Amino acid sequence: MSRDFLEDPSGTREEILAATFDTLMEHGYADLTIDKIGDEFDKSQSLIYHHYDGKDDVVLETLERLLEEHRTETFDGDIEEPREWLEEVVARPLDETIDEQKRKSLATLFELRARAIHDDDYREHFTRSDEVFEEFLADVIEEGKEQGVFRACNPVGVAGMVITVINGALVRRSTSESDDWIGDVRDEVQSYLEKCVYANDS
Amino acid sequence: MSRDFLEDPSGTREEILAATFDTLMEHGYADLTIDKIGDEFDKSQSLIYHHYDGKDDVVLETLERLLEEHRTETFDGDIEEPREWLEEVVARPLDETIDEQKRKSLATLFELRARAIHDDDYREHFTRSDEVFEEFLADVIEEGKEQGVFRACNPVGVAGMVITVINGALVRRSTSESDDWIGDVRDEVQSYLEKCVYANDS
DNA sequence: GCTTTGTGATTGAACGTTCAATCAACTCCT
DNA sequence: AGGAGTTGATTGAACGTTCAATCACAAAGC
Numbered sequence A, B: 001m002s003r004d005f006l007e008d009p010s011g012t013r014e015e016i017l018a019a020t021f022d023t024l025m026e027h028g029y030a031d032l033t034i035d036k037i038g039d040e041f042d043k044s045q046s047l048i049y050h051h052y053d054g055k056d057d058v059v060l061e062t063l064e065r066l067l068e069e070h071r072t073e074t075f076d077g078d079i080e081e082p083r084e085w086l087e088e089v090v091a092r093p094l095d096e097t098i099d100e101q102k103r104k105s106l107a108t109l110f111e112l113r114a115r116a117i118h119d120d121d122y123r124e125h126f127t128r129s130d131e132v133f134e135e136f137l138a139d140v141i142e143e144g145k146e147q148g149v150f151r152a153c154n155p156v157g158v159a160g161m162v163i164t165v166i167n168g169a170l171v172r173r174s175t176s177e178s179d180d181w182i183g184d185v186r187d188e189v190q191s192y193l194e195k196c197v198y199a200n201d202s
Numbered sequence C: 001g002c003t004t005t006g007t008g009a010t011t012g013a014a015c016g017t018t019c020a021a022t023c024a025a026c027t028c029c030t
Numbered sequence D: 001a002g003g004a005g006t007t008g009a010t011t012g013a014a015c016g017t018t019c020a021a022t023c024a025c026a027a028a029g030c
Helices: A012-027 A034-040 A045-051 A055-074 A082-094 A100-117 A120-147 A155-175 A181-196 B012-027 B034-040 B045-051 B055-074 B082-094 B100-117 B120-147 B155-175 B181-196
Strands: none
Touching: A012 A034, A012 A045, A012 A055, A012 A100, A034 A045, A055 A100, A055 A120, A082 A120, A082 A155, A082 A181, A100 A120, A100 A155, A100 B100, A100 B155, A120 A155, A120 B155, A155 A181, A155 B100, A155 B120, A155 B155, A155 B181, A181 B155, A181 B181, B012 B034, B012 B045, B012 B055, B012 B100, B034 B045, B055 B100, B055 B120, B082 B120, B082 B155, B082 B181, B100 B120, B100 B155, B120 B155, B155 B181
């Protein structure tokens, strides 16, 4: 029940997951091997098979734990200020000053997402992951409407739009050299929110 | 110089590229092997090494040709009706009735994009690919402003926003089971365009 | 308290397979 | 005759996975 099992793994099973994510960040899924995972933690590589079914089982389990952790961290408790909360959720993936470690881990998540195209287990995970995110986002927007800080809008639509923009930004940040576009897009998202979501438009 | 070298490859080199893309659509990059490419066209697998340097050389060359073809097809000639053109560009990735073949090929493109995280050659390609797209998009928006059909806005920002949304939609469509969100997001994009880009708001 | 039995964690070596890449030989065209 | 295109076989390395064998330790029996 540690707060961040990747940085402070407790027990062998969590050590394996942490080593897996580290290896993933460094080498990517295409070059992920059991040997490399084994190198990343201080026990034998073959021990992995004692605790998990195999390579994809380990990766999937890592994703599952990450989702669970993310869920409890950012979706915890009631949202009192919907507008500020939404503002922050959108700002994070569009922040140029994000630290390298966080940037890499987001890229890794996106890379694993590509697996969902041909692997049903991954597809199922990310389908659920999006649903969890979208539902919570829609709830926050609903709350904002009730508070009167958001105008009449389709909460599910706005939630979907926000997720889509975040996903798109993550893709480009992870796979493109340039960062020039980020500021402009952030402004544009701001315009969208002000004109289509927030109540008091200027 | 065929119009669509994937559907009608001329010569062995193009046959290899077409077979490569077919194999990618069927098996994905992670399970792409020279043998499988060889199975997909009617000559020997080892012939690939005669024409190309290796696996990634073939894939990169395929991407390059695809980009070139896409560029000449959709960015050809002047745009007379910027609004209709933009409308269509945005609608395509958000169209549920798209045929399976096209859907798969977009997913494949996105999957290859994930390679850009850890492979500089892919990264360079997609950086350029985005730039090409963004520049042309910005030009169209500039043209719309001059024609008076678009309002005062930042062309580069709008272009970036549109690309971001398209990328995000592609990601989710390729890696999620559900399609429910598409309609809602399409409406939301429409709202954005009407309130932030098109001149005559209702 | 001491021995026996049992259990889960851990290891290093090994197996079988897959893969990218090479190579010598053959064909066809000119 | 000679070069470009093509082939099937082959090689060596890498990989996922299995397995027999230890090790630490706790519970059970006496």
